[in-house]
Amino acid sequence: MATNKKLNFPKRKKKKSRQQNKLGKAPGTISYMGDKERGDSVIYSTTYNADGYETKEFTDLEAFFAEKRTDQTSWINVVGISDEPFIEKLGKHFNLNPLVLEDIVNTEQRPKVDEYDDYIFGIFRMLYISEEEEIVGEHIALVLLENTVLVFQEVKADVFNGLRDRITGKLGRIRTRGADYLFFALLDAIVDNYFLAIENLNNRIEILEEEVYSNPEPVVAKNIQLLKKEVLKIRRWIFPVKELISRLIDSENPLITKDTKLFLRDVLDHAIEINESLQIYREMSMSLMEMYMSNMSNKMNEVMKVLTIMASIFIPLTFIAGIYGMNFDHMPELHYRYGYYVVWIVMILLFIGMMFYFKKKKWL
């Protein structure tokens, strides 16, 4: 078959950004989008049932595949998703669709839940408060298979320690239930931590509120705008979650038992509550800006009043002084015995009159 190689048309794009690296690639291409240093992926595997539990750590995939996991529930925690071939091999082992793998390493992916025949796949944002008291959102991917939950995260640090303690300490129901309960418990931990983010926003709004009243500097306006952007950003991460969980509850996938759905309903409740709070914070940040503007305008009023009072009092007085500073030959008042004192008295009366006028206008 003949091939004439003038196929490509003039290109349309100029700047190179991370987003562009994906342009033109086939869908299902696994390419890491995050900004963490590329390092090796590590697998932390926790298997448990009502009788006991076992945790292991693998850096070698072959060793991991060699392991046998029988009638227990397995929590396969993959830390580090920048090693694309690693992820690809793992995905193949668990029979995951390439599109799923693409989403797992796409750290910009918005929250989603996709159901496949043999597994349910979800992307979420794990929110936590950083050392600098800032809200950080980290990409996390969950895959629920039969007896197994895969968790993919970028760095070894997460919000699941309470859950780990419940497994090791045999607290609550977790050890007696299957993988779908584990999946729920992970989701629950993620959503519960959203409350911390919400609390952090609340604190910042309260601080800004106080500043707006006490000290409406331009920097406060800037901070209000930053807050608004933050609320928008977090809303983007959190908003879809409500819908996704609700879809899980309505799903007829046999992987999720009716019993676990009861628990998911609880998570849904929390997600709805968080969305409502975010909505309120959005309106409150708008009110903050409004309040800032009103305080600015108030300060301006105050400045103008000082100016007006000073000018209105002293300009007429200066005019009177100017009159008697004129050098006409014939100015009888200048020669009066008490002319100077009369002028002073007139000035003082004028001053007092002005003061009364401004008092009446409540400008003083």
Added chain:
Amino acid sequence: MATNKKLNFPKRKKKKSRQQNKLGKAPGTISYMGDKERGDSVIYSTTYNADGYETKEFTDLEAFFAEKRTDQTSWINVVGISDEPFIEKLGKHFNLNPLVLEDIVNTEQRPKVDEYDDYIFGIFRMLYISEEEEIVGEHIALVLLENTVLVFQEVKADVFNGLRDRITGKLGRIRTRGADYLFFALLDAIVDNYFLAIENLNNRIEILEEEVYSNPEPVVAKNIQLLKKEVLKIRRWIFPVKELISRLIDSENPLITKDTKLFLRDVLDHAIEINESLQIYREMSMSLMEMYMSNMSNKMNEVMKVLTIMASIFIPLTFIAGIYGMNFDHMPELHYRYGYYVVWIVMILLFIGMMFYFKKKKWL
């Protein structure tokens, strides 16, 4: 089974808040979230039928369980929900799901209604006006079982006295009807009290409105913002109620008879009306802020007019006085017989001209 104990990942959270206490705990863990002092729970039990009624008070659960309640309707009023083991035992006695108990003691829980096979469970906010004329929202949980309604509240003070009087005084239908009618009557009392909150908001809006017109001080702007926040807060408590009651009406749960649904439709009507009012108050509080800004801007205009009038009149006059205060050797006007008087006449004419100009501009 081997256990290597390096399971927990680095933790992500720093500050400790009440919300955090729940983090990591298993779902269904009963942990009180309120800020009332922890005290003993007391049970006030009222049983009645068409023939009579009986009220008892228990602090000991065993004594309470020992009581027999036959073909009567029971209203079990639990005051104080901070004693978690107490609530847990009580819950077990009535076969309530741990998730329900968790919600009962979670004073931050947003309004919800959940239907279970044997009972219907609802969380609401009971609104009342405090001594300081402020709107207080208290967490209340209702559980409708067959023949029995459980009511959980934080403190002994509520909005149900009218209902109690109807039971003791045999007023209205209440004594001749079952538990579902009692459940409705409780809901009705809660929603009816929302009207008081609404009225309180209305009064505050009217007061603020008057202040905005008569005296647009910064404190008024602050109060408008506080009002807006209050409306947002109350809306959050009240808004879901409409949906919840509507769901109860559509429910096919045999616990609620068709007859009682007719009454629930009435409560639904009220809930819709209250939501509409809240919506209107929200718009009115926005208009208030707008009005405040317009009045501020108006005051500024007034201040500026005074300044402009004073400056525009006296600066030119002072200039004229300044002219004849110069010390040139050759200034013929200075030696005119009536020079001084002519200057006065010119000044007065200028003054009058200015006044006319400002009158024409409607600045005076």
Added chain:
Amino acid sequence: MATNKKLNFPKRKKKKSRQQNKLGKAPGTISYMGDKERGDSVIYSTTYNADGYETKEFTDLEAFFAEKRTDQTSWINVVGISDEPFIEKLGKHFNLNPLVLEDIVNTEQRPKVDEYDDYIFGIFRMLYISEEEEIVGEHIALVLLENTVLVFQEVKADVFNGLRDRITGKLGRIRTRGADYLFFALLDAIVDNYFLAIENLNNRIEILEEEVYSNPEPVVAKNIQLLKKEVLKIRRWIFPVKELISRLIDSENPLITKDTKLFLRDVLDHAIEINESLQIYREMSMSLMEMYMSNMSNKMNEVMKVLTIMASIFIPLTFIAGIYGMNFDHMPELHYRYGYYVVWIVMILLFIGMMFYFKKKKWL
């Protein structure tokens, strides 16, 4: 059965308002909520069929009940709803649910339509323009029974005279049709009068618009806010009507014939149109406020320009005069022959230069 009388909990409410009078009462309690003087209720009964009509007036219920109404259509017009026992007896005669009677005398009730097995019940607001050219909304209740329509209104004054003329004058179809057509005709008269309210709002918007442009006084801003509140209030009365009529059309109640539904579709059309107009008026009243603010800001600009022009011209000139008012021993210019005139020329040139500058800036 024993009764220990410490049943009532501490009360939560303090202020006494009309709303509160209803608190705690059993649902279905008939208590008048309006502010009209309590007077006797009068019944105006109009019975008609294709052959003729008859109108009677009753103040005594027994006499009214004694009347026989056979195969004719009856329009029972009850004027005065503050006499609760009267309403109750009447309700019992027509077999109306106590909840319906409660709504009939509740003059604060929002528009609603409820279908019962034997009758359809609707609450509406009858709008008309008062002598003071204000929009008044009066509570009206309609009940459609077989062959009979009950109308409850607070005072003897309404919007149905055109309809009365059609019955007495045998105009249109009304005499040849049943009670459902009468019900429709009443609704039609109510909704048609909404157009007058709308027209009144339109006139007021046009007047305010003119005032905003010609004379943006604070009182105009206040009037705009009053208009906004009025639109909100009327919207609350009118908005639900669309939905209610649409529900009547979809209803499968045999009381309303298919033929009459065709006419109801016409009323629905009008209701939709009125809602659209209200929406537009709402946006226009917002634009009015915006325009007011922009005109205020414009006036401020004008004031500032006058100040700036006056100050910028005369302050430098006064400075020059000040220079030559100094008393230094050695100021050669003072002794020049034409020094004084040169200063005048300089001043005039400065003045002209300033004028040109401000002309160029379009401030003059």
Added chain:
Amino acid sequence: MATNKKLNFPKRKKKKSRQQNKLGKAPGTISYMGDKERGDSVIYSTTYNADGYETKEFTDLEAFFAEKRTDQTSWINVVGISDEPFIEKLGKHFNLNPLVLEDIVNTEQRPKVDEYDDYIFGIFRMLYISEEEEIVGEHIALVLLENTVLVFQEVKADVFNGLRDRITGKLGRIRTRGADYLFFALLDAIVDNYFLAIENLNNRIEILEEEVYSNPEPVVAKNIQLLKKEVLKIRRWIFPVKELISRLIDSENPLITKDTKLFLRDVLDHAIEINESLQIYREMSMSLMEMYMSNMSNKMNEVMKVLTIMASIFIPLTFIAGIYGMNFDHMPELHYRYGYYVVWIVMILLFIGMMFYFKKKKWL
């Protein structure tokens, strides 16, 4: 049957408007609402099939009814709808419901489509650009019967000439298709002309935009408000069309063939596009006002800067001159040889310093 004539209640309305003329009249009363001079109605009838076409003009209804229209498609164009008896007779001839005739002559009727058993009836607004470059909306009514389309318009001037040319010139499919295609073609012509209105709005927005930047006079703000009102008005006419056409497409009325629905889908596309444009123009007109306010505020800033610069420079200098204008006996500086020059130098330095300061602040 006895008749006591005190039936009518006190009347509630005062002013007389066109709207009021309809009040109290029976539904289905045909009363012209427009403001065109009442003149005779003329019927322009065009009948055509694939073989040929014929156009006739009738002013006499009897002559029109005498005409025979067999297997052809008829376009009956009625110009002038103020002659109510004429319309009524015509309506009776075609078996139209009185409610339809009422809508046909009601020039205030909002767009609607009603399906009856034998015909489909639609009211639309025909938009065109007047000589004064203004958008005019004219009431038009279409009735699709079997083989016939009735068109009612107020004046002899419309947007259908292109369509007439296609019929006479045998262009396109029109001659080979039935009445439903003609109905579609009329609708298509109406909707296509909306694009001209849209274009006109766009031009006006662009002109205003330029004026806002170059010359933010109050008249520009007024024009922006007028534009906003115009957009609101046009939106009211155009907005329902989308829904109406979509309903026609979904209708199962045999009068509209499946083939024609394909074309209607195209009209629907246009209607959606026009609505989107209107939405965008609305947002743009809001931005215009915002921009106007920002430019006003900018101009104010400029004015204030000029004032501040002039005052800040010359007030301190005048003060210095004032000092040495004092008449104390002992002021050593006055007697210094170069005192006067030193003062000048100080003043000039001060002036230069101020200029630097303002330059640094970017006020110059």
Added chain:
Amino acid sequence: MATNKKLNFPKRKKKKSRQQNKLGKAPGTISYMGDKERGDSVIYSTTYNADGYETKEFTDLEAFFAEKRTDQTSWINVVGISDEPFIEKLGKHFNLNPLVLEDIVNTEQRPKVDEYDDYIFGIFRMLYISEEEEIVGEHIALVLLENTVLVFQEVKADVFNGLRDRITGKLGRIRTRGADYLFFALLDAIVDNYFLAIENLNNRIEILEEEVYSNPEPVVAKNIQLLKKEVLKIRRWIFPVKELISRLIDSENPLITKDTKLFLRDVLDHAIEINESLQIYREMSMSLMEMYMSNMSNKMNEVMKVLTIMASIFIPLTFIAGIYGMNFDHMPELHYRYGYYVVWIVMILLFIGMMFYFKKKKWL
């Protein structure tokens, strides 16, 4: 059949625009709406299967029709759509509906997808960044037939080179799949390029944000408004895509295999994400304007403070100097030995007092 030629009514339109050229034409008339120079259309045909591929270029339609395309997938890329007869002939060859051809050459057509029996037809906007760093949206039409995808574009320059490389380089699945996968891949390339437009908007917002804080010049406000308009424009192109793809996924058209729908779900995900981003950018551009206004108002405050401080300090001092510039015969202070120095001291104290006052007010 007789024909009287006075058929056309007075015309209603005046200005001639491109939009008007279409007015009055029959639907399905193919008329190019773009502004590219009219040139010849060229067809680039790429046929491929798993074994190989072949690309050819045709300017002559007959030669193109003569070609045989058997069991391979064909990508028929038509560059240049201004040659209407060319498009019409091509359309006829592929049996496309005239309405489809009309949309193909209508470069103003909003995005749409229409399903026909034998093909699926879609219009989209291809977005790319021009050399001037501006976002350009180009009209593109896709038609999916069995084994063939037709692509119509205005100029030879597009966003499909990555896709071409995958075909020639045998990368990914493309060569092993059918025409529906090609259709998806084209859509995917279009939507992926939307991310670049989004990124471009983001960059511009960030630049404007910085400028708003550092240098709030009027030109910044203008740029913010331009950005807002750009966002509105792009939103109009992108917004419908979500809905269209979702409709493709739900479609039961056999042309799209279930397998390909899985990939389309991925594109849908991206489309949703882009819409969300646009929504956020819209809110951010509104915040920008708000911030600009707040900074303007802040600058004004600063200007006013300078004026007030200067005037408040020097006007009283000048007044004092004016006092002792009066020429009264009897002014004892003038003759005091240290009078002059005392006045200086008073003035300096006043100056210091003022400075303290302004410091306390935080105006300095």
